[in-house]
Every structure is written in structure tokens, then in C-alpha cells.
Amino acid sequence: MPTNAQHQPSIAVYPGTFDPITMGHVDIINRALNLFDKVIVAVAVNSAKDPVFSLEERIQMIEDSFVGQERIQVSSVRGLLVDYAYRQNAKAIVRGIRAVSDFDYEFQLALMNRKLQREVESVFLMPGFRWIYISSSIIKDAARNGGNVSDLVPPHVDRKLREKFAPRY
Numbered sequence: 001m002p003t004n005a006q007h008q009p010s011i012a013v014y015p016g017t018f019d020p021i022t023m024g025h026v027d028i029i030n031r032a033l034n035l036f037d038k039v040i041v042a043v044a045v046n047s048a049k050d051p052v053f054s055l056e057e058r059i060q061m062i063e064d065s066f067v068g069q070e071r072i073q074v075s076s077v078r079g080l081l082v083d084y085a086y087r088q089n090a091k092a093i094v095r096g097i098r099a100v101s102d103f104d105y106e107f108q109l110a111l112m113n114r115k116l117q118r119e120v121e122s123v124f125l126m127p128g129f130r131w132i133y134i135s136s137s138i139i140k141d142a143a144r145n146g147g148n149v150s151d152l153v154p155p156h157v158d159r160k161l162r163e164k165f166a167p168r169y
Contacts, residue, residue, distance in 0.1 A: 008089075009037035009038050010035075010036045010037045010038070010091050010092075011036060011037065011038045011039075011040065011088060011089055011090040011091060012032050012035070012036040012038070012039050012040070012090055012091065012092045012093070012094045012123065013039075013040045013042050013077075013081070013084065013085040013088060013090045013092070013093050013094065014028065014029055014032055014039055014040070014041050014042065014093075014094040014095075015042040015043075015044055015077065015081050015093065015095075016041075016042075016043070016044060017043070017044050017046060017049055017051060017058070017136065018041070018043055018058050018061070018062055018136065019049075019051040019052055019053050019058055019136050019140070020052075020053055020058065020061055020136060020139070020140075020153060020157045020160065020161065021058070021061050021062050021065055021136075021153070021154065021157060022131070022134055022135070022136055022139055022152055022153050022157075023131050023134070023151075023152055023153060023154070024096065024098075024127040024131035024132070024134050024135070025096070026065055026154065027127040027128050027131050028094065028096040028125050028127055029041065029066070029072065031125045031127075032094045032123075032125060033069075033071055033072070035123070036091070036092070036094075037071065038071050038072075038073065039071065039072050039073070039094070040072075040073045040074075040075060040088055040090065041062050041072060041073070041074045041075075042075060042076070042077040042081065042084060042085075043055060043058050043059055043062065043074065043075070043076045043077065044076075044077055044081070045076055045077065045078045052140055052164060053160070053164070055076055057160070059074050059075075059076065061154075061156065061157050061160060062074045064154070064156050065154045065156070065157070080116065081093065081113070082113040082116050082117040082120055083116070083117065085117070085120045086117045086119060086120055090120060091120070091121060092120065092121045092122065092123045093110075093113060093120060093121070093122050093123070094123050094124075094125060095109075095110075095122060095123070095124050095125070096124075096125055096126070096127055097124045097125070097126050098126070098127065098132050098133070098135070099132075103124070106122070106124060109122070110122035110124075131152075134152050139152055139153060139161075140161075143161040143162075143164075143165050144165050146165075149161065
């Protein structure tokens, strides 16, 4: 049995665009913390997407969601996620699954990641039932059109959405 001095912390990477972070994301991160010693929230830089919030804003919103939680690290990631996870000594990539339709896509990604880096596992977590229907896209659409999303995002994110969509919110 290894001593604490020899213990290698188990690390997971939880990737996404987080535009913005939602309570579903927060729930998945908290669930991952029950399984891993450290969770790296990797904010994806994806040229195919046109985020509402800048990379810096998204990172700050995530950090503000987990103030004082030393087991959570937030960073940006470019390129192949599985290579990033490997460089971080992560044992796993955590992905949230809301529906069967999510699983099909995520399963394909997991198989490709396994082909590229066998040392990094894919772990699928479901959010709590109350968050299972939300996504950043749905929240942005609702906020953009004046909907109240205050119970679906952390309070500071709700304020940022109100600022971003002020004329209509």
C-alpha cells in the first residue's frame, strides 16, 4: 500500500466551451470531484464556434463558480484534447451525458481518443435530473430573448448574461 508521499493524485479533464457555464456543468464537476482528486476544467478554443463570451470571460466565470476549491483548475485547451489530458497526467476525460443522442456522439469521440491515447479513459457522467434538459445554447437563446434563466446558471453568470443581452433581457 503506497504512503501519502507516494500517492499520485488522480486527475480528470472536463472539457467544453462553457459559453456560459451552467448548473449542469457545475453538477458534473462536483460529481467528478467524488471520483477524482483533481478536475481540470478545460475551456476549448474552437474556431468552428462563435462564442458569446470571450475565452477570458468564460475562464473567469468558471473560476468564480468554484472560489476556494483547490481541487479544481481552469485552463484553456487548443488542439487534441486527449493529448492535452495525457500531458496533464490525467487518468480520464469526463463528459456529461444528458440523453441517448449525446451518447452516440460521445461514444465515437471516446473510441477515437482511446485509439490516440490508450492511457486516458473516457468517463461519462449524467447530471442531476433537474439539470438534464439544459445546455449553454438553450440558456443563451432564452436569455437573448428575455427569458429568466437565473435558476439555471450561477448568480454571477446570470449577471453576465443580463449585461450581455441588456437591451432584450
